[in-house]
Amino acid sequence: MKKNLLFVAVGSVVAILVLYFIFSPTASGDGADIIVPVEKGKFTVEIATTGELKALRSVMIMGPTRARDFRVNQITIERMVDEGTVVKKGDFIASLDKSELFGKLSDGQNNLDSEVAQYEQAKLDTALTLRQERDNILNLEYNVEQKKLVLEQSQYEPPATIKQNEYDLEKAERDLDQARQNYKIKFNQALAKMAERSARLRKEEREFQAMNDLLEEFTITAPQDGMVIYRTNWDGNKIAEGSQISAWNPVVATLPDLTEMQSITYVNEVEIRKVKVGQAVKIGLDAFPEKEFTGKVTRVANVGQQRPNSDAKVFEVEILVNESDPVMRPAMTTSNTIIAQELEEAIHVPLEAVHVQNDSINYVYLNNGVKQEVKLGMSNYDEATIELGLEEGDKVYLSIPNWGESQSVKLLEELNGKRNLKEEEAVQEEMPKQPVPGGPAGGKPAAGEAKAGKKASNS
Template sequence: MQKKNIYIGLGIFVGLIALYWLFFSSGKKEGFEILSEVKKGQFKVEITSSGELQALNSIEILGPIEARRYRIGNFTIETMVDEGTVVKKGDFIASLDKTELFGRLEDRRLDLEQTRAAFEQTQLDTSLVLRLERDNLINLDYEVGAKKLVLDQSQYEPPAIIKQNEYNYQKAIRDLQQAKERYRIKTLQEKARMVEVSARLREAELEVSQMQEALEKFTVLAPQNGMVIYRQGRGGKVKEGSQISSWDPVVATLPDLSTMQSITYINEVDIRKVKVGQTVQIGLDAFPDKKLSGQVIQVANVGQQRPNSDAKVFEVLVRVNESDVLLRPAMTTSNSILIEEKGDVVYVPLEAINVESDSINYVYLKNGKKQEVKLGLANSNDVIIEMGLEEGQGIFLSTPEWSQDTSISLLAELDGKRNLNREEITSEADSTMRPGYQIRPVRN
């Protein structure tokens, strides 16, 4: 038992010595400092952001646009295929509630039957009226012949009787002419009546036919091959049970998956660097090993505020160059937009850069010096050194103990050029400002 306590005590003592050596003694040694070296090679300035895949082109699957002609404001989706279903042209997409239009169709069918009955009645009336007129013409024609015969046979009668027979004959001729004119006018009147009732009948038949065609469109079919994507409405995605307006009867969309784009949002600090035509490397969260290339095709001119965020961002559209069967709408992407690329330049990690008096940038060299440097382009990790360092030099990423007792070795080439003119800064900012930028006061 006594030996066991001795061993425990020795163990604690050794542990304390080890802790002291790690946290106190080694901190005074150069090997404990974080060191790096100046590198030379290709340098890329990139802006990285997450995005979401979307088809560059898509076709909207529409319900019956004609429904608004029949004063139907909204209709309900009764059944609908699942989102992501791959369909062929003519396949079933959705079924809409037909109740309201079906009731109106039945009313129009009843009106059509009444109009057809009125048409047939008018036909019968017209036939009867014109037949009576034709019979009257035949009788009057016989009357003219009879009066002519009486006149011819009265040539040996007294003049008064002859004169009376002439009057009767002339009257019969006038009655026949008047009957013919009346028949002509009556024919025109009956034709006009038939044209009117025929037009009403055709209108009623056409309306019933159009309503039947509209009713068929309440069964929505795929206009082409593709994948069904639910439409995002005000109350969420349009799906079974949702109502859609006859003025905007989009049931779903069929994206063209052969050409995709990534929609991403860039913060207001970096948006001035993004230009149309810049190349983009695209990664897929769902397939980490797959890398795609793309190109910036559109940069928004007006900023917007995303939900649950105070920062202003600008929408950027990136077209995906490759076509892949694995690509699906709404997949999350990582987008690295190449802003600028330089070859054969000297660069160091950003952690190595220190600033004094807001104008002197310097690094801690491994040889114990503080060296001023002139900075160039920077990315999220490194910065180009235009002047002051050479490839292979050792530099500190942390602050060494001797930093307080060492003065900075200044570059003679930067004398008088360390403070950038404020007017130049303002001019550069004005040239890249877009609506939506947040302006904050500068404190001196």
């Protein structure tokens, strides 16, 4: 008899437990639901990005800057030190192929020799021409004196003879004046010709000397102390031995100032509106995960761009690193967490707890069987703040409970008049109602309630 009573008692307990789990609001058709408490505290909106370290200030290491003056447009790098080499001022960085410039030097030497020869020949020709003109003037001066003597000696000659001698003297004097004028003209012509030849010679000398000076620039040395970081080409590859540099952009490498670094990162167009200059940033280094740094946003690009191998538009953001550390090197990968917004005290729940109906009503499932509308504030990757509808200590489901699909939303009175419920009410009238254990009775929804919808998006 006692044994039968024991079996009855145990059976009753089991039956009660089964009924509890079947009708309890915490039960679901596919296992136990997760319920979490509504928390109140500090809330942060963060934007996580990946970036690359870059020195705030760098000195450019240049190849020949005047190579294009001599029509040397592409220069091949023959030899270079390894990237990351720490150098002192004057240390060797790289050597460039001089073969094309040697060809220009050979042509320049030939041009210079030709100009020197032409200059010397012009000097000889000018000297000879002017000497001939001076000799001609001397002869004409002698002829004038001779004609004067003949005229003086003919004073007792017939008038016709005297007249002829006078004409001969006048002609000799005219020839002398003309010769003197011609000499002045040829002298000035000779001066101009020699000045032109001299200018051409000086030009060739300057160009030849400039090419010799340029030859020294084909051996590149460090302008100051620092670490060598080579330039990245348009295709994303670093220049190396065998690469070519353009005479129009002869930058070979940079010497970064490692005492001040910045992280260059990119934020997608959806989140860029949240990023402002001056916002705090938490920075990590992939190479040294144990290191943590801080920084601040110093620049946000106004124009977006499309990164290689991506269809998304992004905006460049510059972040100044507050600390200095010897482990920091240019081009290191950084993980940046931009603190976009902060609330010292806010009610917040996990995003999984928030659902949306008809793209207009956000709600949560409370553990007391109520489907409560909420007004959302700001959100981050994991949580959303609640401005209306919940209090600290309330408990909400992270998934839809088994009674959730048939339950009505308890609307907030504060939001009445701010939404169109005609479509929702029509849907409610068409759907059958079922009683929910622990929740409101079945039948038509009471005033201030609406039917359930789909899961909330991250708003």
